[in-house]
Amino acid sequence: MISLNHYLALSGVLFALGFYGVLVRRSAILILIAVELMLAAVSINFVAFASYLDAKLFTGVIFAIFVITIAAAEVGLALGIVLRIYRERSTANVDEASTLKW
Amino acid sequence: MSMAMAGILIAIPASIFVLLALTWKMLPRGGDFLVVLGFLAVWLLGLGIAADFTKYFHEGVFAPNGANAFAFDWINIGDGLFHIQFSTWVDSITVVMIVVVTTVALMVAIYSTGYMRGEERYGWYFAALSLFVTAMLTLVLSGNLLQLYFAWEGVGLASFLLIGFYWERQSAAEAAKKAFITTRVGDVGLLIGIVLLWREAGTFDIQQIIEFAEHGGFNSTYLTVSMLFLFLGAVGKSAQFPLHVWLPDAMEGPTPVSALIHAATMVVAGVYLVARMMPVFDVVPAAREVVLYTGLITAVMAATMGLVSNDIKRVLAFSTVSQLGFMFVALGMGAVGVAMFHLLTHAFFKALLFLGSGSVIHATHEQTVEHLGGLRKKLPITTWTFCIGSLALAGVIPFAGFWSKDEILHTAMHDAPFAYVVLAATAILTAIYTTRVVLLTFWGEPKDHHAYEHAHESGWTMAGPLVFLSILAVFSGFVVFHSVGAALGFPGGILETVYTEEPELFHFDPVFAATAVGMSLAGIGIGFAYWWGDAQRAVRARAWAPELHALLVNRYYIDDLYQGIIDRVVLGLGGIVAAFERHVVNESGVDGGSQLIGWFGMRLKFLQTGRIPNYALAMAVGVVVLAVMAFRSA
């Protein structure tokens, strides 16, 4: 039987993987990909709770809809910024964006 | 009625001081007339209080009825637990002091208008004089020890200001500092003594402390120690051994200041204090013995030092120290009346001598005796008043000094015979050095013709006080007689009015008196023998014992000893403290603290890489830590 805990564990692992990606990746776009992973993990979490525990109101499902919407908007905007930065500095490497450095 | 007057007695010079201190530059003549008038008013009021005082005697015994005391609460915590008042107490001792202080102050004020004319800070001089008189009157009128201590410090301050009046002169500034610091050593003792007494008695009020002591409220050793501390204050202020070193140097101040403060009034504050606390000293005779010996040592030491001094004022300063020693010997024997009597006569003739020397200095601009001579032809009034004062100092009958000194010797003969021997020798020395000064200054050939040519007698502002004081120097000794005292309205002579245990009637002992006068005349004769004419004998005597002479001239090297202690011990300790402050507090503490922060900053700045992934990692670590904590607590 697939219990709620299965889905939660999966979402946890997926979140951790995305987390790792955010910390480690050098290109801004790859970081965005990792962020998308984290958002997907969160969606699974919400929908799992909604389906198992909240069958009448399924608020979690609605929430997940919004998460996906906002994720899409965010990716669009973030990529716009990345493109702009790339145009100015001809690199998308986040390590290079260090003008606040001592 | 006397009590309201007592308050006004202090208020008048106090208000004059405040006014003058603020406005002397704007007033015509620096406001000296205000001071003279003020002192005149105070003198008359003082005489009024003295006259009023006679009604407190009942059948010859002082019977205070509370109307001679006045108290005003300032701080009262815990209903008597800690109680500071402004209080006055008038008894016979107070009356003697009031008469002395106000009379000499008036004379000095009048004299100063002539002597200090043309000085740059003329008005400020008079302001400081008013401050002094305020503090001195507060001191003698004080009913409680704390107020007395405030006034004690006040006179010390005024003395400092006036000794250092010519502060542009390095020696004057040094002398003022020395005076203040030396008396400070005494003042600390006084404060400790006051606090010790308060601790047991629970009050600062003098009469209450006396009652408490007489009823055995103090432990005997404790009380002895307390009174010795108190006496230390007197030693400092009255320039007794070993704190006598400041008085000779205090002659750097203007001569009227020396007359007022360092002859007649401030230096007798110590005598006044011991006299006032005599009933308590009587409870612990050991402390009284210390007073006796201190006075004895001081009297003879100072007389020897006065013998070789070449500055006319300095000789008088040593003489003052020596005569104060006489007063303390009298107090050490418990004879308060005798001591106060000598205080009275000494004030008049010593002030006279100082003002006379001031007249000489004003005329010749010279202080060194070896440069003077033959001035009697040029300064007649000064010469004869000075001679009267000298005869009084030497103790020749019928001048004032004889009566009071004779009483001291008489008491010593009965109570402490060895003290009598020492005092008698000192009396002879006194006569010798007095004669020396008189002869070298006024007789013989002038040694500095430039000074001699310019000498001229002073105006009436200076001569008047000289004459008045010389009259007092002649006649003030007679107050010891019963008839004179009674005529003035007192129950009898001064010994019947001023006493601790019981009044004593004065008896004139002709044989004893003849011995005393004989000793004085012998001293005068020796003086003549050595210093008359060209003083060859004196020159040979000096050559015969040069080390002794050097010892006396260098004041027994005590000043050098103190300076050595200061240089080594005090400044050494100061050096240690300074080093501590510099290295530990400043460099390690203050500088070190800031440097430590800088050091950390230089190392911690590398955390700010400016790279976003690093910051993201840091945030992530924080989140993980929180998550782990939350997980564990769950």
Place this chain on the structure above:
Amino acid sequence: MPLPAQLDRTIVTGTIMASAIGLPYIVALSLLGLMGRISGAEVVWWLLAGLILVGAIGSVTSNNVVHAALSLVVAAMGVAGMFLLLASEFLALVQVLVYGGGVAILLLFALMMTNASDDPIVVDGSQKPFGFGVALIMGIVMVSAMVGASWDATITTVVSFRDIGTRLYRDYGVPFEVASLVLLVALVGAIAIARRDTEESDAA
């Protein structure tokens, strides 16, 4: 035409991994399912879970940026399958459309515009060990927390389109409108940020 060297390597790596790990995994699952030890839904779940993890790991560890983006698509499809298993068909639909059809395309476009060459660039940052440790701890904490609790529940109903529509437009109408505003703002913002300034001055 010879294949590019890189494609070679990817094919080789992928094939090795697929055969070493993926094949036994699938075979084991099938056997267990056929033997009746686990139900059919469980088999599907585990397959989908494996797919998601393969895609996720690929997207965060791949050195080739295009491979990373495509792995994201794989993971997204797996997530869509999960939504189906959770009886939310609408959400699965939305996931496929938005992620697969929108986000992935966008990412690929951006990748193409920002990569000068198709050589692999060293994409991993200098804090790999720290990041690995932190993520590992995070993962362990989260999984332990989630597995530790127990809920006694099953999926009871299928969420119908009609229900979602009702909830969305009636109860969450305002957030819905706000979400559309957000999309508008994002759109405008992206255009404003990303367009070239020279065009403006030319037009003026």
